[in-house]
Structures are given as structure tokens and as C-alpha cells.
Amino acid sequence: MELPVFNSAPEASASGGCASHSCGSTDDQLGHLPEHIRAKVHNHPCYSEQAHHYFARMHVAVAPACNIQCHYCNRKYDCSNESRPGVVSEVLTPDQAVKKVMAVAANIPQMTVLGIAGPGDPLANPERTFATFRELSEKAPDIKLCVSTNGLALPESVEELSKHNIDHVTITINCVDPDVGAKIYPWIFWNNKRIMGREGAAILIEQQQKGLEMLTARGILVKVNSVMIPGVNDEHLVEVSKVVKSKGAFLHNVMPLIAEPEHGTFYGLMGQPSPSHEDLQKLQDACAGDMNMMRHCRQCRADAVGLLGEDRGQEFTMDKIEEMDIDYAAAMVKRAEVHAQIARELEEKDKARAAVAQVKAQLVSIEGGKPKAETRPVLMAVATKGGGVINEHFGHAREFLVYEASANGVRFISHRKTIPYCEGGDTCGDGESALDVTIRELAGCEVVLCSKVGYEPWGPLEAAGMQPNGEHAMEPIEEAILAVYEEMRAAGKLEPRADAAQKVA
Amino acid sequence: MALEIIESCVNCYACEPLCPNKAIYQASPHFLIDPDKCTECIGDFEDAQCASICPIEGAILDEVGTPLNPIGSLTGIPLELLAQYQAAVEATYQAALEAKTG
Numbered sequence A: 001m002e003l004p005v006f007n008s009a010p011e012a013s014a015s016g017g018c019a020s021h022s023c024g025s026t027d028d029q030l031g032h033l034p035e036h037i038r039a040k041v042h043n044h045p046c047y048s049e050q051a052h053h054y055f056a057r058m059h060v061a062v063a064p065a066c067n068i069q070c071h072y073c074n075r076k077y078d079c080s081n082e083s084r085p086g087v088v089s090e091v092l093t094p095d096q097a098v099k100k101v102m103a104v105a106a107n108i109p110q111m112t113v114l115g116i117a118g119p120g121d122p123l124a125n126p127e128r129t130f131a132t133f134r135e136l137s138e139k140a141p142d143i144k145l146c147v148s149t150n151g152l153a154l155p156e157s158v159e160e161l162s163k164h165n166i167d168h169v170t171i172t173i174n175c176v177d178p179d180v181g182a183k184i185y186p187w188i189f190w191n192n193k194r195i196m197g198r199e200g201a202a203i204l205i206e207q208q209q210k211g212l213e214m215l216t217a218r219g220i221l222v223k224v225n226s227v228m229i230p231g232v233n234d235e236h237l238v239e240v241s242k243v244v245k246s247k248g249a250f251l252h253n254v255m256p257l258i259a260e261p262e263h264g265t266f267y268g269l270m271g272q273p274s275p276s277h278e279d280l281q282k283l284q285d286a287c288a289g290d291m292n293m294m295r296h297c298r299q300c301r302a303d304a305v306g307l308l309g310e311d312r313g314q315e316f317t318m319d320k321i322e323e324m325d326i327d328y329a330a331a332m333v334k335r336a337e338v339h340a341q342i343a344r345e346l347e348e349k350d351k352a353r354a355a356v357a358q359v360k361a362q363l364v365s366i367e368g369g370k371p372k373a374e375t376r377p378v379l380m381a382v383a384t385k386g387g388g389v390i391n392e393h394f395g396h397a398r399e400f401l402v403y404e405a406s407a408n409g410v411r412f413i414s415h416r417k418t419i420p421y422c423e424g425g426d427t428c429g430d431g432e433s434a435l436d437v438t439i440r441e442l443a444g445c446e447v448v449l450c451s452k453v454g455y456e457p458w459g460p461l462e463a464a465g466m467q468p469n470g471e472h473a474m475e476p477i478e479e480a481i482l483a484v485y486e487e488m489r490a491a492g493k494l495e496p497r498a499d500a501a502q503k504v505a
Numbered sequence B: 001m002a003l004e005i006i007e008s009c010v011n012c013y014a015c016e017p018l019c020p021n022k023a024i025y026q027a028s029p030h031f032l033i034d035p036d037k038c039t040e041c042i043g044d045f046e047d048a049q050c051a052s053i054c055p056i057e058g059a060i061l062d063e064v065g066t067p068l069n070p071i072g073s074l075t076g077i078p079l080e081l082l083a084q085y086q087a088a089v090e091a092t093y094q095a096a097l098e099a100k101t102g
Helices: A035-041 A094-107 A126-139 A154-161 A197-217 A236-246 A266-270 A277-288 A318-322 A328-366 A434-441 A455-463 A477-490 A499-504 B049-053 B079-101
Strands: A056-059 A111-116 A144-149 A166-172 A187-190 A193-196 A221-228 A251-256 A378-382 A399-406 A409-417 A445-449 A467-469
Touching (some): A094 A126, A187 A197, A197 A221, A221 A236, A221 A277, A409 A477
Parallel strands (some): A378 A445
Antiparallel strands (some): A187 A193, A378 A399
16 A cells, blocks of 8 residues: 555644643554554554544455354354354355455445454464465455454464565454463364363463564564453453563454353353443553553454444345456556545544644643643544544434543544444334433443434433434534533533533433 | 264364365365264374364264264353253244244
8 A cells, every 4th residue: 555644743632732642632542653553554444543434344254263262252153133253144265255355345445454354263274364365465455454363373374474465463362361261261272182271271372472472573563352351351451461562562452242142152151241331441441551552443243344333244245246347457546546535534634633733732831731620521422424524313323432522632432332223113122122222332421423313312312311412413523522522611511520410411 | 983073063164174084075064074084083193183173062973973072061151051042042043934934
């Protein structure tokens, strides 16, 4: 990719004199990275909070075999309605995968990244995985290649990985202590044997750490994924974050455990709870002291296609692809144009942001740094289809992005999946309506920003302490949030004590 | 003397490249072992390779039909919980089948 580096504007937060990591910018998790790394990840939707609004990714499911068992995974599962890692609808041959990638790249020019993430472990299927990468680096050189692995076979694969234009590797590291590992991994397959329990976990941990060091030594970017499992590794992940950062990982992604009885996994059937949104955020904040954190991960399926949070896989099933006639040379020209257009758009946003920060800095110097009246942070939920603007109806949203507004600016916190109000029908399971699910998922948010919101959900949202707001349709997310926060301040709703504002609504 | 893959196989390919005799092949609806080629890995490995990586309990049987990985041996899920889950899956499947056939 020869795109200009548009994230290179001077850090607005730094020049604005704000000590907070999150000052006025939500893509700040890249802010502390060296320039050469930022240049590599600026258009990668999984690594850049900003990029994920604009660029799309896809996974191809060419790697069905796995060399370990995790307690949160059940390999029997195969369902097109489930959106979580390890789940796919059809396993592809490398040839089919290459065809699919080129068809998607031609039809969704925003697609910049191809990942192989399963449904098993890509490096436990080295021939299938590398055949796919080899052919793609030749036929579609404008696509970034990524791989996600449990790390067991990583050290032996580093040489091959470095040959294929792969500059990003994700390792899932849930622990650095074999006693913790024994509670997560019942077995591994190693040197022609199945090794159970702690002994297996110890080998896995050793291989993961060795692989991490070998990759960073070669200048390949490593992101670490960790699954937060309450009572098993939640406290331990702070230590994991420190260790992997010291070995050169550039990003840490702490994800919540997904465990339901109907998945048939060990954790699901044993009633292991998933973390609450609040506990996840607390842990992410605790780890952020040591490392760049990633909060916009959608825990995609191993065959996901499209922008993060959306899955257009059904448009690209093999039977449909066979009928498509793809002129990739022409597609590459179009793709380059689309990427350049997005780059210009982002560059303008960066400039505008820098200008705002400069004005703020001047104001601060005029006022002699007089501290503002203390205002409490507020969580706001946003309905968006991408592009960094508020452009989704309340009733159509399958997920909401949650931001925190505070005196320090706006920062992205997480995404919350839900059932769209307009598709929910009367009830879904346990007599809970789609609106109930949304209200439960958005617990803690005081404002819900969307392009439109109907009369019916308005009352229940207000009653739950969430102010629906459709006044900022098509506006950039952060600016709208700041405007609403300012309105709340002016209305006296941001007094440090939190409960007052909850009851006003 | 040969091992056998049965219908609970999920076609994950993990066993196929490990077989020292190339006895395992892809078939529909699931992978199969050529009994004329299978040696149960005797002379090559201490443990049968297919059964050592297979993630599905009960999917690989020995020559007398005994599973090499009995139920509960790989996941640690208690047998009664597993039985309840399997009954629920079966009930859901039957209900879907009935809805389909009317």
C-alpha cells in the first residue's frame, strides 16, 4: 500500500497541553506508536479505532484443524447466525479462498485486510494457510495479510511467515502462568502426543512467548489477544499485559469471554460467567497503564466479511462467487482511488481536530490555566453504520458504540451488540423484548445518539435513564458527543455527584 | 487391525496429515480410515496419531469398537451435563426437522 500517512499530524493532545491519553481523540491507541508502525496500521480496521469506521476486513476459513483445546471453544459448532470466533459456515480450499478474497476486494473496495484466523489454528494447517498467502501476495498485492494464532506452532512458522508480506500477527495469550493455563486449556497436541493439563499449558505458554520474541526481533508487528475469564485469569491479565509489552507486542486486546450453555463449551455448560461491561472496562483501563489497548474489537467469525460489526458473508458464498467475473487489474485501480479518497477525508478530519485543539490551547493560556468546574464523566451510546458519523436509526442498530465524555475529551470505550428494535418481534427468549435487551446492554449510558429514534422506544429509554437524541444526525461522532456534553454541563447535569442527572431524564 | 472414524467426526482435517500410512482420506459425510493401510501407528508412534489430535470424544474407535477418547476424557465436562446438552441439541434438531417437513 502506498497511501500517504495521514495520521502524521502533530498530536493534538500533546499540543493542547492535556495530559490525558484520550484528549479529544478516539484513535489515540496508535498515538504513542513509532511512526513506522503507525504507517503500517493506519488503514487496518482491527488495529486502528479510527480506521475501523472506514476500512473493511475479511477472514477466510481455510484452517479447520487445531492443535489445542480451549475451554471456550466447541469445534462442533457451525451456525450462520452465530457471530463469534471459531464459527464458520463453510471451510474453503486455498484456491476457493483466493477467489473469494478477490471477489470481495473488487466489490468492497474499502476492504484492505485479509486475515486467516481459523476456524481452527492457521499454523496447525500450515500448507493450507501458506498456499493461500502465497497466491494472494502474487495476485492481490494491494491487500494486507494477517494471521491469528494460539502460538503453539508459531516458532517453527516464523521463517515462513516472514516470507509472505505478512506484517501483522495476532497471538492469543490468556496467561503466562501454567497453573492458570491448566484451567483454560485441557490439552495440547505436541510432538506427536496429546498432553493434558498443566504440562500442556506450560509448553503452550513457552511457545507463545518464544514466538512473540522471534516475531518482534524480525520487525513483524504482534498484537496480543486475551480472553477475560472472570475468576480464572482476570487479575492475571494485568501481569500478561506487562510481560507481552516488555517483549515488544504493540497492542493488547482484552476481550470478554463468550460462554453460553447452548454453545456446548466447557465454560458454557459449567456456568462460567462472562465479564460485565463494567468489569471489562476496568480491566482494560488497568492494563492500559502498561500498554496500548484496543477496545473496538468485534470478536469476528473466522469467515467474517465487511466493516467491523457487519458481516456480508452471505453475499459471497462460493456458489455466488463462481458466477462473478472479476477483473482484478481494474478493481485495483478503483480500490486505490477509494483508499485515496478515504485518506483525504481522514486527513481533513485530522486537520480540523488539530485546529480545535489549538484554539482550546490558546483559550487555556488566555485564562491562565484556570481549572474548569469539575464535571463528571458520562457514557453515551452511538448508532452508526461507519464513516465516523451518527448515521443509523435506533431501530436498525445491531450494535452501539459506547463513548465516555469527560472534562478531558471523548474516548471510545466499547461496542455493545443488541437485537435491532425493528426486527425484535414481541419477545426473544425469556420474555425479554428487543428493547429490553438494548436497555440492558446499554446500562450505564445516559444518552443514546442516533440518526432517528421512534416515538415508541422513547419513553422506555427515558425511564431507564437514557436520553434518546436524534438531533445530531450525520454529524461526526466525537463532535456531537462534545456538544451534548456541553449542553448537559450548561443544564447543570454534570455535577460531580452522578445520581442527580439519572433522575432528571 | 485398524481404527475407524465414525459419524461424529466434524471434518476438521487435523488427523489427515498426521497419519504415517496415509490411511486417512476425505470422504462424505466425514473423513474415513482405509483399514488396509491403518497400522494404529504401531512401529511409528507411541500413540495413534489421529486419536491423539482428534478434538471430538468418541469419534475414533479401535477394532472392537471402543472409543479411544471416551466421552468426558477430553473436555472434562461432567457426563450428566454433557448428556443434558446432547438431549437438548437433539430436541432442537427434531423440532427443526418437524417444522421443515410440516
